[in-house]
Amino acid sequence: xxxxxxxxxxGESEWNAFIGRQGSFANYADGYIExxxxxxxxxxxNRSYIQRDTLVLPILYNARHxxxxxxxxxIGALVKVGIxxxxxxxxxxxxxxxxxxxxxxxxxxxxxxxxSDLQPFIDSLARxxxxxxxxxxxxxxxxxxxxxxxxxxxxGVIRNSLVMLKKTLDHLKYRTEELCEEFxxxxxxxxxxxxxxFEIAAMLPKREKWSExxxxxxxxxxxxxxEIGSAEFSTALQKMQETRQLKAILGIQTxxxxxxxxxxxxxxxxxxxxxxxxxxxxxxxxxxFKRNFRSLLKNREHEMRALxxxxxTISVDExxxxxxxxxxxxxxxxxxxxxxxxxxKKKEFHASSDFRMEIRDLMHKTNFxxxxxxxxxxxxxxxxxxALKLSNYPRASA
Numbered sequence: 001x002x003x004x005x006x007x008x009x010x011g012e013s014e015w016n017a018f019i020g021r022q023g024s025f026a027n028y029a030d031g032y033i034e035x036x037x038x039x040x041x042x043x044x045x046n047r048s049y050i051q052r053d054t055l056v057l058p059i060l061y062n063a064r065h066x067x068x069x070x071x072x073x074x075i076g077a078l079v080k081v082g083i084x085x086x087x088x089x090x091x092x093x094x095x096x097x098x099x100x101x102x103x104x105x106x107x108x109x110x111x112x113x114x115x116s117d118l119q120p121f122i123d124s125l126a127r128x129x130x131x132x133x134x135x136x137x138x139x140x141x142x143x144x145x146x147x148x149x150x151x152x153x154x155x156g157v158i159r160n161s162l163v164m165l166k167k168t169l170d171h172l173k174y175r176t177e178e179l180c181e182e183f184x185x186x187x188x189x190x191x192x193x194x195x196x197x198f199e200i201a202a203m204l205p206k207r208e209k210w211s212e213x214x215x216x217x218x219x220x221x222x223x224x225x226x227e228i229g230s231a232e233f234s235t236a237l238q239k240m241q242e243t244r245q246l247k248a249i250l251g252i253q254t255x256x257x258x259x260x261x262x263x264x265x266x267x268x269x270x271x272x273x274x275x276x277x278x279x280x281x282x283x284x285x286x287x288x289f290k291r292n293f294r295s296l297l298k299n300r301e302h303e304m305r306a307l308x309x310x311x312x313t314i315s316v317d318e319x320x321x322x323x324x325x326x327x328x329x330x331x332x333x334x335x336x337x338x339x340x341x342x343x344x345k346k347k348e349f350h351a352s353s354d355f356r357m358e359i360r361d362l363m364h365k366t367n368f369x370x371x372x373x374x375x376x377x378x379x380x381x382x383x384x385x386x387a388l389k390l391s392n393y394p395r396a397s398a
Contacts (some may be wrong), residue, residue, distance in 0.1 A: 033066035040159035061135035071097040092132035108193035185336040206251035244380040245335040254380030259321035329375035
């Protein structure tokens with residue numbers, strides 16, 4: 001395409017942009033609202049009065065088209081993971097797409113609030129252009145003059161509204177992405193998302209106080225805030241008591257599958273022996289010639305003894321459990337996938353030909369104790385998490 005006026009490449013890659021197979025749906029949705037906002041901002045900044053009457057139309061059309069693309073992107077994503085059972089007909093009717101989402105009653109209070117925030121923009125643009133034609137052409141589908149019932153708009157007003165519209169579309173898109181990630185956990189009800197359940201759990205008193213008046217007061221406030229009835233509230237309570245991380249918020253303890261508290265604390269102590277606290281002048285710096293090789297050799301001996309102790313004390317399944325908890329925390333994985341992750345890790349470890357190397361690799365993680373502590377807390381082993389926090393101060397000495 002060396003002679004193509006738009007798609008040829010000139011050898012300078014600084015301004016190359018991804019399109020087609022290297023682009024994404026989001027590029028389209030984001031690009032049109034960014035173009036509208038940047039164009040309106042440029043006009044006001046440059047005081048481009050002469051361009052008011054010509055640029056206002058692409059500004060408004062770009063805003064409308066971005067809304068259309070965002071709605072289609074969101075509906076498609078929700079259908080793909082099963083949050084919506086059916087999509088929407090392929091057309092340019094933004095009001096119809098919007099109503100499809102409204103009527104679907106997506107199980108998430110934040111999502112529904114964002115739809116409410118978007119509604120004024122939908123109503124405004126759908127009122128003047130219900131099919132994507134009026135802002136693009138001088139005449140509409142019936143042959144009449146486009147925007148015939150309008151005569152003036154204000155660029156400053158439009159620009160301020162575009163700022164709010166972009167923020168709302170961004171939040172709606174990001175919340176959709178989060179919902180699609182959360183949905184496979186199964187931690188949701190007909191009307192409440194995983195995030196809603198976590199918010200409700202934080203509002204409730206601890207489980208042992210549910211027979212007290214405080215619980216009834218919280219129940220009434222929750223039902224009002226989330227617009228749910230007693231049956232849905234009861235379903236939410238049941239779901240929370242089936243989920244490790246939510247149970248932890250309610251003060252309910254849950255044990256790990258294989259790793260006992262004692263074995264976890266044992267691993268923490270062995271890790272501390274391998275990673276003793278450094279003193280300022282311990283000689284293990286970046287200068288090779290100033291290193292204290294006697295100290296290095298001593299640390300190596302401590303590591304070998306610690307690995308021998310772990311090998312003699314910890315089973316394959318227990319180490320698989322510890323590593324699963326570590327990575328679940330470090331990778332910010334959903335706690336609901338703990339058992340599934342553990343099953344895969346056990347397969348990996350049982351197939352390993354060098355169990356000692358698996359131990360060494362885990363013990364060499366400098367953030368092992370931090371992430372193990374965070375992980376067991378996330379999985380509902382609260383007393384163990386507290387014990388690990390306390391064991392970290394001071395570290396065990398060699």
